[in-house]
Amino acid sequence: MATPMTDSTMLTRRGVLSAAAGALLLSGCGPTTAQDDAEPDGSASPGGPELLIGVSLELTGRGAALGVLQERALRISLEDINVERVQVGNLRRSVRLLVRDNRGDARLAARQTTDLIRDDHVHALLGTTLPETAMAVAGVAQRLRTPFVSLAHGDGIVLPLAQRTFSYKLTPDAADVARRLAQLARSEGLERVALLAADGLHGDSGVRAVTAALRTVGLELDRAVRLPRGGADFADAAEKTVADEPDGVILWSAAPDTGSAARALRRAGWRGPLFLDAAAVAEETLEGSNATAVEGAYAVHPACLGGSTLTNTTTAALARRDFVFRYIQQHGGFSGFAPYASDALRLIADAARLSTSIDRGRIRAFLQTLVTDGLVGPYAFTPIRHSGFERDSLGVYTVSGGSWVRIS
Structure with a gap:
């Protein structure tokens, strides 16, 4: 799905990155030989003509609200991919996924990986x-020199780069999301904003990110409150968040905690503007009793949320x-x-x-130079930036009538 460079993109940032990537790879990789389909110890590659990908997802337990959806995708x-398979060197390889349910347990994720x-x-x-399970997988991937593409939110998954040379992240950076939220709050005429943030790395x-972003646009952070760990009652945290009657509240948490926290804020009497980060966007956030609590809330998310127009x-x-x-068709909504x-x-x-090989090191080398348009949005990875999502494709949405509606 890599997108070739055209005349209209020659002078764009992504066009320059594409050209630089080609030069880097030509200088850093030797010619492909039959040895490219061997393991590092020189033995024949297991799996025969297959490209084997290990998948770690939260299919049960904490994180299942997003993990199950990712498995469906x-x-x-x-x-689609296996209709024609993947041309790797002189072989067309089927892709086989080995899916493991990490149950939201970082230690289990590490063992499975x-x-x-x-x-x-x-x-x-x-x-x-x-992010906790992603960090566990990233540590194993680094130690055993296997490329890992993360779906989790959390900047530490790919930082510091010297310790994450085999890890890549698809979700937007926290700073980019916080910047758009802060700009939106300022455009709404707010002056004091409270932050209710999830526990843990996210x-x-x-x-x-929010503290820095609010300072940059000249807004005051009224207070930062953390949600209790392990899905406990959010009532106390919600009441503390709105105690000083701020002008707006930023809720920085992933589903399913987003819906629970939004309900807690409403029960605490909050009726003002509510702003959500990208991790809040999931079917569960708009379902059942959550729908009323998040109605009218704003969210910053990749532009794919609005769907494609007919034109x-x-x-x-x-x-x-x-x-x-x-x-x-398959899942009803x-x-x-x-x-x-x-x-x-x-x-x-x-x-x-592109690497014409299933060697782990070569796959890693080409991952870090890919410039492509995905289903979520555009990505541009570089050797010094393993968080590839392009910040310019973030959109601002509001919840209206139980749906996400793009407003900018």
């Missing part, structure tokens, strides 16, 4: 929707439209789900195809 895209690499000999890894990123006929838009149609897992699968397949 994977199945749709895997079927170790087994996927050592016992199943996967060529690459993708997955996890929680919330940590949010506190840092948009780019390759990426057509692929996105087809994906949404098939998702609705599509309410703001961004298919990061589908993009991760295609990025790994593209890297293997």
Whole structure:
């Protein structure tokens, strides 16, 4: 799904990155030989003519609200890819996914990932929707030198770069999301904004990013309150957040905590503007009793949330439209789900195809130079930036009538 450079993109940032990527790869990789399909120890590659990808997802337990949706997306895209398979060197390889349910447990995710690499000999890894499980997988991936494409929110997954040379992240950076939220709050005429942030690594990123972003646009951070760990009662945190009657509240948390926290804020008497970060966007956030609590809330999210218009006929838009149609057919609805897992699968397949090899090191080398349009949005990876989502494609949405509606 990699997009070739055209005359109209020659002078864009992504066009320059494409040209630089080609030069880097030509200087850094030697010619492909039959040895490229061997393991680092020189033995024949296990798996035969397959490209094996290990998948770690939260299919049960904490994180399942997003993990199950990612598995659905994977199945749709895997079927598409395997129609013609992936041309890797002189072989067309089927893609096989080895899916593991990490149950939201970082230690289990690490053990499963170790087994996927050592016992199943996967060529690459993708997955996890929680930053804690993503960090666990990233640590194993680095130690065992296997490329990992993360679906979780949290900047530490790919930082510091010297310790994350095999990890890549598809979700927007916290600073980019916080910047758009702060600009939106300022445009609404707000002066004091309170922050209610999740526990854990995702919330940590949010506190840092929102604090800096509000300062940049001249707004006051009224207070920063953290949600209790482990899905406990959010009532106390909500009451503390609105105690000083701020002009607006930023809720920085992922589903399913977003809906619960929004309900707690409403029960605490909050009726003012509510702003959500990108991790809040999932079907569960708009379901049941959550719908009333988040009605009118704003969210910053990749532009795919608004769907494709009938007049948009780019390759990426057509692929996105087809994906949404098939998702609705199979699962009965599509309410703001961004298919990061589908993009991760295609990025790994593209890297293997471009590298003409299933060698883990070569797949990693080509991942870090991919410039492509995905279903979620455009990505531009570089050797010094493993968080590839392009900030310019973030959109601002509001919840209206139980749906996400783009307003800018």
